[in-house]
Amino acid sequence: MVVKIVTDSLGDIPSEVAEELGITVIPLNVHFGSDTFRDGIDLTSEQFYAKLAHSKIFPTTTVPPLSVFVDTYDKLAEETGEIAVITFSQKLGAGYDSALQARELMKRKCRVEVINSQWATMAQGFIVMAAAKAAQAGANIDQVVDGVRQNIRRVDVRVVFDTLEYLKRGGRIGKAQVFLGAVLNVNPILTLKGGETYPVAREHSRAKAIGYLYKFATSFSSIEGIAVEDATTPDEADELAKRLGSKFPKERIYRSKVSPAVGVHVGPHVLAVAVLRGKD
Amino acid sequence: MARTDKRNQDKAISGQDLREMFVAATGWLEKCAADIDALNVFPVPDGDTGTNMLLTMRSSLEEAYRTSNDCGASGVAQAMARGALMGARGNSGVILSQIWNGLAQGLAEKESITGSDLVNALQLASTVAYKGLSNPVEGTILTVIKAAAAAAQAHATTVSDDVVSVLEATVDAAKESVANTPTLLPVLKEAGVVDAGGQGLYTLFEGALHYLKGETEQLKLRRPWMIASSIPLTAKVPQMVGVTEVPYGYCTNFLIKGQGLEPEKLRKSLEKKGQSVIVIGDDSAIRVHIHTLDPGEVMHHLVSQGTLHQISIRNMDEQYQDFLEMQKERMPAVDIAIVAVVAGEGLSNVFASLGATAIVPGGQTMNPSTKDLLQAVELVASGKVIILPNNKNIVLTAGQVQSLTAKKIEVVPAKTIPQGVAALLAFDYEADLETNVQNMNKATSVVKSIEVTRAIRSTRLGGFDIKRRQAIGFLDGALVAVADKPEDVLNEVLAKVKLDEAEVITIYYGADTTQAEAEQVGDAIRQEHPQLQVEVIQGGQPHYNYIVSVE
Numbered sequence: 001m002v003v004k005i006v007t008d009s010l011g012d013i014p015s016e017v018a019e020e021l022g023i024t025v026i027p028l029n030v031h032f033g034s035d036t037f038r039d040g041i042d043l044t045s046e047q048f049y050a051k052l053a054h055s056k057i058f059p060t061t062t063v064p065p066l067s068v069f070v071d072t073y074d075k076l077a078e079e080t081g082e083i084a085v086i087t088f089s090q091k092l093g094a095g096y097d098s099a100l101q102a103r104e105l106m107k108r109k110c111r112v113e114v115i116n117s118q119w120a121t122m123a124q125g126f127i128v129m130a131a132a133k134a135a136q137a138g139a140n141i142d143q144v145v146d147g148v149r150q151n152i153r154r155v156d157v158r159v160v161f162d163t164l165e166y167l168k169r170g171g172r173i174g175k176a177q178v179f180l181g182a183v184l185n186v187n188p189i190l191t192l193k194g195g196e197t198y199p200v201a202r203e204h205s206r207a208k209a210i211g212y213l214y215k216f217a218t219s220f221s222s223i224e225g226i227a228v229e230d231a232t233t234p235d236e237a238d239e240l241a242k243r244l245g246s247k248f249p250k251e252r253i254y255r256s257k258v259s260p261a262v263g264v265h266v267g268p269h270v271l272a273v274a275v276l277r278g279k280d
Numbered sequence: 281m282a283r284t285d286k287r288n289q290d291k292a293i294s295g296q297d298l299r300e301m302f303v304a305a306t307g308w309l310e311k312c313a314a315d316i317d318a319l320n321v322f323p324v325p326d327g328d329t330g331t332n333m334l335l336t337m338r339s340s341l342e343e344a345y346r347t348s349n350d351c352g353a354s355g356v357a358q359a360m361a362r363g364a365l366m367g368a369r370g371n372s373g374v375i376l377s378q379i380w381n382g383l384a385q386g387l388a389e390k391e392s393i394t395g396s397d398l399v400n401a402l403q404l405a406s407t408v409a410y411k412g413l414s415n416p417v418e419g420t421i422l423t424v425i426k427a428a429a430a431a432a433q434a435h436a437t438t439v440s441d442d443v444v445s446v447l448e449a450t451v452d453a454a455k456e457s458v459a460n461t462p463t464l465l466p467v468l469k470e471a472g473v474v475d476a477g478g479q480g481l482y483t484l485f486e487g488a489l490h491y492l493k494g495e496t497e498q499l500k501l502r503r504p505w506m507i508a509s510s511i512p513l514t515a516k517v518p519q520m521v522g523v524t525e526v527p528y529g530y531c532t533n534f535l536i537k538g539q540g541l542e543p544e545k546l547r548k549s550l551e552k553k554g555q556s557v558i559v560i561g562d563d564s565a566i567r568v569h570i571h572t573l574d575p576g577e578v579m580h581h582l583v584s585q586g587t588l589h590q591i592s593i594r595n596m597d598e599q600y601q602d603f604l605e606m607q608k609e610r611m612p613a614v615d616i617a618i619v620a621v622v623a624g625e626g627l628s629n630v631f632a633s634l635g636a637t638a639i640v641p642g643g644q645t646m647n648p649s650t651k652d653l654l655q656a657v658e659l660v661a662s663g664k665v666i667i668l669p670n671n672k673n674i675v676l677t678a679g680q681v682q683s684l685t686a687k688k689i690e691v692v693p694a695k696t697i698p699q700g701v702a703a704l705l706a707f708d709y710e711a712d713l714e715t716n717v718q719n720m721n722k723a724t725s726v727v728k729s730i731e732v733t734r735a736i737r738s739t740r741l742g743g744f745d746i747k748r749r750q751a752i753g754f755l756d757g758a759l760v761a762v763a764d765k766p767e768d769v770l771n772e773v774l775a776k777v778k779l780d781e782a783e784v785i786t787i788y789y790g791a792d793t794t795q796a797e798a799e800q801v802g803d804a805i806r807q808e809h810p811q812l813q814v815e816v817i818q819g820g821q822p823h824y825n826y827i828v829s830v831e
Contacts, residue, residue: 175612183633185815201708205783
């Protein structure tokens with residue numbers, strides 16, 4: 001009986017990877033006014049950004065109703081007695097709380113552990129992927145949960161922004177608000193710290209900002225995974241992935257796209273690098 | 281015409297509706313009262329604005345429920361105004377009760393409220409609210425009620441006088457006005473928040489609108505929208521001259537009950553005893569709000585006039601400390617401050633917006649003293665301070681500061697404004713002092729600085745014959761061009777820089793240069809080097825027509 005791994009769509013895990021590792025991804029909802037889309041299912045990243053470019057209304061996101069979580073758990077419980085749910089950072093939204101509440105409403109009997117990953121993007125994705133690999137290798141739920149808790153400290157992410165307007169509008173600007181209002185046209189670089197948006201650095205040109213991402217990725221003594229994520233600039237991301245490919249084994253480099261639900265809050269033109277550090 | 285009238289008649293708000301509408305609105309306010317409390321910036325609103333407004337509304341509603349069911353909109357509004365006056369708390373509560381006072385006056389003798397009634401009532405509410413204050417401040421709840429009333433009027437005359445539609449316009453205008461409050465009130469701008477009282481009023485209007493539109497589901501499941509400041513948080517640039525601590529004193533509130541009271545006279549006498557004086561009421565009950573250093577004297581002064589009720593005295597220095605603590609949590613936990621020497625308002629804004637903690641005015645012709653720098657260093661809250669002199673004549677002075685303070689001082693010897701900006705941009709919020717100083721030093725070495733100014737006398741220098749008032753251009757401190765027009769000099773200097781290898785050019789134009797002149801230079805560069813990111817910024821620096829950075 002294999003432990004089943006559940007996460008949400010803010011982890012930006014490429015769908016083929018999720019499928020291969022048997023990860024169940026619960027999509028958040030993306031709303032344009034009264035139109036609702038399931039993240040990554042009814043709306044791809046490309047479609048989302050095309051829509052965003054022409055939309056007068058700012059989109060919003062919501063965590064799906066509890067029933068979606070309950071049904072997902074119950075369905076998996078037909079095959080397993082142990083489920084690990086790894087959610088995006090509790091400080092960024094209600095995903096963790098919903099995942100936890102849904103556990104009480106299950107019809108089937110099954111042990112469900114819910115863990116706040118404290119991250120989003122592929123930083124969360126790496127934690128989830130590692131958990132799925134452990135589960136496939138035969139780890140029990142306690143071992144999986146233990147692994148997740150350790151891996152929370154092994155991942156990191158840097159995101160280059162074009163504008164912080166979306167973060168501000170969506171109320172997720174956090175401590176990065178010190179970067180608002182720069183008189184110069186700079187590219188802010190942010191991370192998540194303690195599960196919250198946090199300012200790191202600023203570069204005066206896009207090229208320098210991408211240089212920052214490269215330096216960040218290559219600053220670790222050992223690395224188990226690197227993900228390069230783009231929103232609307234796949235060529236830029238491919239180029240960066242290629243550069244990193246000369247430093248790291250290619251099988252450890254993932255290319256991913258910012259999911260629409262993440263896109264609502266980060267806006268177009270972002271470029272991100274997430275890493276899973278090696279075990280020291 | 282008759283049809284329209286009929287429709288408006290159908291949509292008119294009865295007395296009972298009015299009460300229920302504000303029951304819903306008060307419930308809506310309650311959901312975000314704590315968030316509004318957290319917006320508080322001393323010394324504009326004081327205490328817990330959200331809670332104060334909520335309690336004021338509750339008192340208002342209690343009174344409304346004492347009215348009979350058939351007393352009409354006028355009766356309900358009057359009861360609510362009375363209840364608000366009796367229960368008003370804090371600055372914002374008192375102003376809110378004035379708004380109710382105005383609304384009640386505007387709705388006098390109205391059985392039900394049409395769109396045009398609402399317009400009139402809002403106008404009066406705005407007028408009465410302003411009147412209640414001896415010194416009305418813009419960027420507060422006052423501005424919001426004024427904007428809301430004006431929008432309601434405009435909507436009714438140009439779009440529709442349907443009461444729901446008028447209220448919708450009122451809510452929209454209130455929202456916009458709240459977002460705009462920081463542009464009117466520097467203390468809000470510094471704190472990066474909107475006015476709390478304004479947010480409270482907007483929330484009340486919005487809750488009332490939800491009720492009127494029958495959106496009970498919304499009221500139950502959703503939360504009020506907290507408006508974000510339309511201008512972002514910028515670092516506070518402290519005043520450098522003679523800052524002495526002024527105690528804030530006590531925020532004092534109470535109600536006087538008596539006979540033949542004279543609010544106007546009372547206000548006049550109180551204005552001498554403190555600040556933020558609000559005195560409202562009638563000959564039988566008066567509410568007083570004052571910030572004073574001696575609340576005892578104020579009470580002593582008034583106790584002869586009647587009986588005192590609901591006395592509340594709060595220490596505002598404590599409130600201010602609480603506010604500072606709260607602000608800290610909103611900022612990254614970095615114990616490194618940056619003190620920059622900058623001349624010109626535009627350039628000061630550039631440095632402040634990029635995270636300089638304090639700006640010391642100064643530059644080429646105005647070198648600050650060691651004492652000026654020391655004062656700024658002592659003023660910032662951090663124990664570690666990086667100084668950016670931004671001028672070669674100030675580097676040495678900056679070096680003197682370390683021996684005069686217990687704080688850890690590092691000087692990043694930026695010799696020009698472009699070097700200073702580059703250094704500031706290189707600051708990493710995750711790195712420690714040592715790493716930051718290294719990175720910042722490195723950043724100053726890769727940027728090229730161009731300065732264009734005018735010769736103050738005729739001379740011969742660096743192989744150039746220079747006439748007085750001619751424009752002269754420097755590249756990284758070395759004189760490389762002379763001409764009559766600053767723009768020609770700038771172009772000559774730019775020709776000496778390898779622009780093909782550059783990414784970003786930033787042109788800061790000085791106080792003696794127009795934006796049009798600077799934009800022209802910028803456009804010419806863009807045309808010739810389309811790969812470059814060219815920014816033209818108003819630097820406002822004295823003497824220097826252009827300061828340009830090439831990265």
